[in-house]
Amino acid sequence: xxxxxxxxxxxxxxxxxxxxxxxxxxxxxxxxxxxxxxxxxxxxxxxxxxxxxxxxxxxxxxxxxxxxxxxxxxxxxxxxxxxxxxxxxxxxxxxxxxxxxxxxxxxxxxxxxxxxxxxxxxxxxxxxxxxxxxxxxxxxxxxxxxxxxxxxxxxxxxxxxxxxxxxxxxxxxxxxxxxxxxxxxxxxxxxxxxxxxxxxxxxxxxxxxxxxxxxxxxxxxxxxxxxxxxxxxxxxxxxxxxxxxxxxxxxxxxxxxxxxxxxxxxxxxxxxxxxxxxxxxxxxxxxxxxxxxxxxxxxxxxxxxxxxxxxxxxxxxxxxxxxxxxxxxxxxxxxxxxxxxxxxxxxxxxxxxxxxxxxx
Amino acid sequence: xxxxxxxxxxxxxxxxxxxxxxxxxxxxxxxxxxxxxxxxxxxxxxxxxxxxxxxxxxxxxxxxxxxxxxxxxxxxxxxxxxxxxxxxxxxxxxxxxxxxxxxxxxxxxxxxxxxxxxxxxxxxxxxxxxxxxxxxxxxxxxxxxxxxxxxxxxxxxxxxxxxxxxxxxxxxxxxxxxxxxxxxxxxxxxxxxxxxxxxxxxxxxxxxxxxxxxxxxxxxxxxxxxxxxxxxxxxxxxxxxxxxxxxxxxxxxxxxxxxxxxxxxxxxxxxxxxxxxxxxxxxxxxxxxxxxxxxxxxxxxxxxxxxxxxxxxxxxxxxxxxxxxxxxxxxxxxxxxxxxxxxxxxxxxxxxxxxxxxxxxxxxxxxxxxxxxxxxx
Numbered sequence: 001x002x003x004x005x006x007x008x009x010x011x012x013x014x015x016x017x018x019x020x021x022x023x024x025x026x027x028x029x030x031x032x033x034x035x036x037x038x039x040x041x042x043x044x045x046x047x048x049x050x051x052x053x054x055x056x057x058x059x060x061x062x063x064x065x066x067x068x069x070x071x072x073x074x075x076x077x078x079x080x081x082x083x084x085x086x087x088x089x090x091x092x093x094x095x096x097x098x099x100x101x102x103x104x105x106x107x108x109x110x111x112x113x114x115x116x117x118x119x120x121x122x123x124x125x126x127x128x129x130x131x132x133x134x135x136x137x138x139x140x141x142x143x144x145x146x147x148x149x150x151x152x153x154x155x156x157x158x159x160x161x162x163x164x165x166x167x168x169x170x171x172x173x174x175x176x177x178x179x180x181x182x183x184x185x186x187x188x189x190x191x192x193x194x195x196x197x198x199x200x201x202x203x204x205x206x207x208x209x210x211x212x213x214x215x216x217x218x219x220x221x222x223x224x225x226x227x228x229x230x231x232x233x234x235x236x237x238x239x240x241x242x243x244x245x246x247x248x249x250x251x252x253x254x255x256x257x258x259x260x261x262x263x264x265x266x267x268x269x270x271x272x273x274x275x276x277x278x279x280x281x282x283x284x285x286x287x288x289x290x291x292x293x294x295x296x297x298x299x300x301x302x303x304x305x306x307x308x309x310x311x312x313x314x315x316x317x318x319x320x321x322x323x324x325x326x327x328x329x330x331x332x333x334x335x336x337x338x339x340x341x342x343x344x345x346x347x348x349x350x351x352x353x354x355x356x357x358x359x360x
Numbered sequence: 361x362x363x364x365x366x367x368x369x370x371x372x373x374x375x376x377x378x379x380x381x382x383x384x385x386x387x388x389x390x391x392x393x394x395x396x397x398x399x400x401x402x403x404x405x406x407x408x409x410x411x412x413x414x415x416x417x418x419x420x421x422x423x424x425x426x427x428x429x430x431x432x433x434x435x436x437x438x439x440x441x442x443x444x445x446x447x448x449x450x451x452x453x454x455x456x457x458x459x460x461x462x463x464x465x466x467x468x469x470x471x472x473x474x475x476x477x478x479x480x481x482x483x484x485x486x487x488x489x490x491x492x493x494x495x496x497x498x499x500x501x502x503x504x505x506x507x508x509x510x511x512x513x514x515x516x517x518x519x520x521x522x523x524x525x526x527x528x529x530x531x532x533x534x535x536x537x538x539x540x541x542x543x544x545x546x547x548x549x550x551x552x553x554x555x556x557x558x559x560x561x562x563x564x565x566x567x568x569x570x571x572x573x574x575x576x577x578x579x580x581x582x583x584x585x586x587x588x589x590x591x592x593x594x595x596x597x598x599x600x601x602x603x604x605x606x607x608x609x610x611x612x613x614x615x616x617x618x619x620x621x622x623x624x625x626x627x628x629x630x631x632x633x634x635x636x637x638x639x640x641x642x643x644x645x646x647x648x649x650x651x652x653x654x655x656x657x658x659x660x661x662x663x664x665x666x667x668x669x670x671x672x673x674x675x676x677x678x679x680x681x682x683x684x685x686x687x688x689x690x691x692x693x694x695x696x697x698x699x700x701x702x703x704x705x706x707x708x709x710x711x712x713x714x715x716x717x718x719x720x721x722x723x724x725x726x727x728x729x730x731x732x733x734x735x736x737x
Contacts, residue, residue: 028706
């Protein structure tokens with residue numbers, strides 16, 4: 001068969017969201033690939049300039065449907081850096097527990113999408129069912145299920161609901177039990193291993209040169225986790241280990257995310273048990289100073305950075321968002337070339353694409 | 361009394377009923393009108409005419425049974441999937457019979473949809489592909505007996521063995537489908553369908569060989585190419601027990617032949633939107649989908665007849681019921697694998713076919729030769 005270009009997207013079951021992957025195939029083998037993003041550009045960075053510092057929080061929630069809480073948390077960190085606000089310790093612990101729950105929910109949603117990509121509907125329904133456990137707790141905490149609008153500049157919106165500690169510990173125990181079940185379901189299946197092991201290899205050097213961050217980078221054997229390397233919030237006081245895997249294939253990415261969920265359960269437990277009493281919010285000034293603020297967090301998908309410029313008014317002059325997937329997707333050709341067409345879904349699914357934050 | 365006998369009697373009774381009036385009309389009408397009516401009545405009563413009508417009635421009965429089973433299979437598939445996936449499955453349409461009417465509702469929905477032919481498609485091929493696919497699959501039903509006396513026969517002899525080489529005919533018709541899939545994929549003029557059609561052709565060709573080798577071992581053991589001979593030879597022991605490797609190989613090949621989940625590469629929805637059926641919509645797609653389940657039913661029936669003793673079972677249930685129970689069990693086994701395994705990749709599927717299943721089929725054939733030579737069968 002002659003070589004031909006195939007558009008996978010913008011409307012295609014492989015693309016979770018609205019983006020386009022053009023692959024050039026020779027029969028079934030991929031010889032070239034071009035990712036194209038930009039179909040979901042909403043101009044969030046521009047929208048921010050017309051709103052006060054507090055009004056920006058719900059917009060940053062909309063950056064990613066998978067893990068909205070980490071993005072509003074990141075914005076609050078950045079604004080606090082700009083204004084020099086000190087957050088009370090109780091708020092920090094609540095935030096850490098919430099974003100780790102968000103990380104588990106996000107990874108579960110990734111696992112659901114990934115298993116449908118590989119043709120396993122069973123995995124989709126089981127993981128989405130168990131994601132509900134954490135969504136319910138976050139709903140009790142913040143009042144909504146997808147875009148939480150929970151962190152505030154200088155703390156969190158409200159205190160934890162009654163029985164928060166009990167429910168969270170229960171959810172963590174439940175989740176660890178279920179994760180074992182998923183390991184049986186996925187890794188116990190020979191077909192799943194055939195589709196994942198040695199597929200989409202990304203070498204350590206390539207991953208670092210292309211700016212890949214988050215689970216794909218750690219799956220290539222680089223121990224780089226902002227929670228440890230550039231600690232923010234109360235992460236230095238908590239005991240956990242960044243997960244790495246030396247292989248750099250799809251299985252390694254799967255394994256890293258699974259292990260991260262175990263680690264997140266550990267973090268949630270500690271955060272909930274160490275949570276001090278006290279205030280959960282301080283009043284932040286309405287007007288930001290003239291100056292800049294920077295925030296970096298470990299998003300479930302990689303390293304999220306926000307850079308804010310204040311001009312002394314109550315509105316930010318500029319907000320720059322660094323999205324992890326926008327950078328990670330540039331590694332797609334490196335990973336895709338030489339593999340079969342059916343591997344496209346496994347490789348691109350393994351990156352956990354979220355187009356909301358990519359196109360902003 | 362076999363099915364032909366029953367249909368013959370029924371048609372004969374009907375013809376006699378009509379002829380009561382017909383002959384009287386002939387008597388009443390003047391000269392050559394009367395002769396003409398008497399002649400038509402005589403022709404209708406002749407053995408040849410009644411036999412042809414009886415065979416057509418048999419075909420109708422077999423097709424209706426197959427279609428009812430297809431509806432059951434779709435329902436069973438969804439219900440079983442629902443139970444595995446932790447939800448109920450079809451529930452509201454036909455609430456008192458477990459949501460069974462959902463299939464009919466879906467069928468009506470597909471019927472009222474517009475049938476679109478893409479502007480750049482090859483019109484003839486696009487139209488012909490579903491016809492060949494559906495027609496060849498229904499033809500494969502023609503020689504499969506549901507019971508010792510329940511098959512499309514041409515004589516009333518209760519010991520008749522039906523068509524010689526009926527199993528070969530069934531497999532020949534069963535193997536036509538890849539051509540229609542290739543035609544469908546090519547004529548749609550779409551890159552996804554093209555790749556789907558090519559995958560389907562490669563997959564079906566490579567799984568045909570181990571499948572027919574295992575079938576050859578059954579022919580060898582039974583000493584017959586016909587379903588009757590094969591099933592009669594399993595009176596004492598099912599071939600699935602001595603030829604267990606063959607049974608496993610056959611069921612795996614069957615899953616690949618009817619394109620279901622671990623092997624549904626031609627319609628892999630994750631990478632090739634809907635594979636070779638991407639451009640089909642409305643009832644044409646409905647026909648493809650229904651025929652997919654029909655092929656599942658045929659596959660279950662073939663596995664039952666060749667390996668699981670056909671209609672042999674304790675006598676408290678009639679033959680066709682035993683046959684259908686076994687066919688359903690085979691289908692549920694295949695569905696179980698379908699809903700719990702991810703999809704295999706295209707190079708891996710060919711590796712499985714050529715490097716795993718073919719040696720297994722040959723080993724199975726050697727076991728059959730050994731057993732036959734030892735004189736145990």
